[in-house]
Amino acid sequence: MDWLERINRAMDYIEQNLSNEIDFKEVARLACCPEYHFPRMFSSMTGVTMSEYIRRRRLSLAAFELQNNANVRILDLALKYGYDSPDAFSRAFKTLHGVNPTVARNKGIELKAIPRLSFQISIKGAVEMDYRIEELDFEIEIVGVKQKVTTKDAFQVIPKLWAEATENGLLQRLINMSWEQPQCKMEGILGVVGKQAAITDEDFEYLMGCRYTRELPADMEKITLPKSTWAVFPNISEAWQRLYTEWLPVADYELADLPCIENQLAPDRVPNSELWVPVISRR
The missing domain is CATH 3.20.80.10 (Regulatory factor, effector binding domain)
Structure with a gap:
C-alpha cells in the first residue's frame, strides 16, 4: 500500500465518522504514521490543523442539513456533531458561516461549503531537500x-x-x-x-x-x-x-x-x- 493510499484511507475514516467520536489513534494507524507526528504532517500538507478541518467539515454538513431538513432541531445537530450545548454549536456555526443556525434555514442565505480532503501527487516546484x-x-x-x-x-x-x-x-x-x-x-x-x-x-x-x-x-x-x-x-x-x-x-x-x-x-x-x-x- 503506497503513501497516498494510506493517507486517503485515514481521510475516509474521518469522513465516515464526522457524526461520531473520531479516534485519532485509529486515524494515525490507518495512515501508518505515528500518532505524535500525524497532526504535524496533516498541518504541513493542508495549512490547517486536523481538529480545525474536522470542525469545519462538521459545520459544513450541519449547514446542509439545516437547508434540506426543516424539521431538524438545533439541539440534535449540536449533539450529532460533537458540541455540548446548542449555544456552543451556534457560536461555532456563526464563526464559520457568518449567520446563526436558525437563519441558515432560510433559502438565499450564503453559507460555506467545506469540501472533504483527498490527497494526490502534485508538482509544487523543484526546491531541493537536503538530507x-x-x-x-x-x-x-x-x-x-x-x-x-x-x-x-x-x-x-x-x-x-x-x-x-x-x-x-x-x-x-x-x-x-x-x-x-x-x-x-x-x-x-x-x-x-x-x-x-x-x-x-x-x-x-x-x-x-x-x-x-x-x-x-x-x-x-x-x-x-x-x-x-x-x-x-x-x-x-x-x-x-x-x-x-x-x-x-x-x-x-x-x-x-x-x-x-x-x-x-x-x-x-x-x-x-x-x-x-x-x-x-x-x-
Whole structure:
C-alpha cells in the first residue's frame, strides 16, 4: 500500500465518522504514521490543523442539513456533531458561516461549503531537500531528564519544557556534560520522543538529554538506542514541514520503530539544528 493510499484511507475514516467520536489513534494507524507526528504532517500538507478541518467539515454538513431538513432541531445537530450545548454549536456555526443556525434555514442565505480532503501527487516546484543517511553501527547512550507529555498537547508542551530547562539550569548542565566527552555525530542537545516512533498511547515520556558515557547523574536517566539507520535533515522546523509531503513519498525508506530525535547544535553552527529520523529500507 503506497503513501497516498494510506493517507486517503485515514481521510475516509474521518469522513465516515464526522457524526461520531473520531479516534485519532485509529486515524494515525490507518495512515501508518505515528500518532505524535500525524497532526504535524496533516498541518504541513493542508495549512490547517486536523481538529480545525474536522470542525469545519462538521459545520459544513450541519449547514446542509439545516437547508434540506426543516424539521431538524438545533439541539440534535449540536449533539450529532460533537458540541455540548446548542449555544456552543451556534457560536461555532456563526464563526464559520457568518449567520446563526436558525437563519441558515432560510433559502438565499450564503453559507460555506467545506469540501472533504483527498490527497494526490502534485508538482509544487523543484526546491531541493537536503538530507543525508547515517549508518550508526554502534549503540547510542543518551542521558537526561524525562518528562511525561500528553500526546495531543505535545507540540505546545515540549517548547515550554525547553524554556523551563533554560530557566532552571538543566539546559546548561546538558551543555556542560556534552562538552566533557564529545561524541561524534548526533553530538548536540537532544530531544528524544518516547520509546518508539509509533506513539499510540495518550501520553509518552520525552527525554531532554545528550550523549554521555560517564557515570550516570543521580537525578537523570539513561536510554540506549541500538545500531540503526537515520535520515538526517537540517533545520528541524523545515524538516518537519517537508518530511511527510516531499521526502517520504519518494524515498526508498520507511519509518523505523525507534524515536525521532531533535538535535540542537551550537548556536553558531549553520544549520544549528537537525532532525534525526529512524528509517529502514523498503527494498
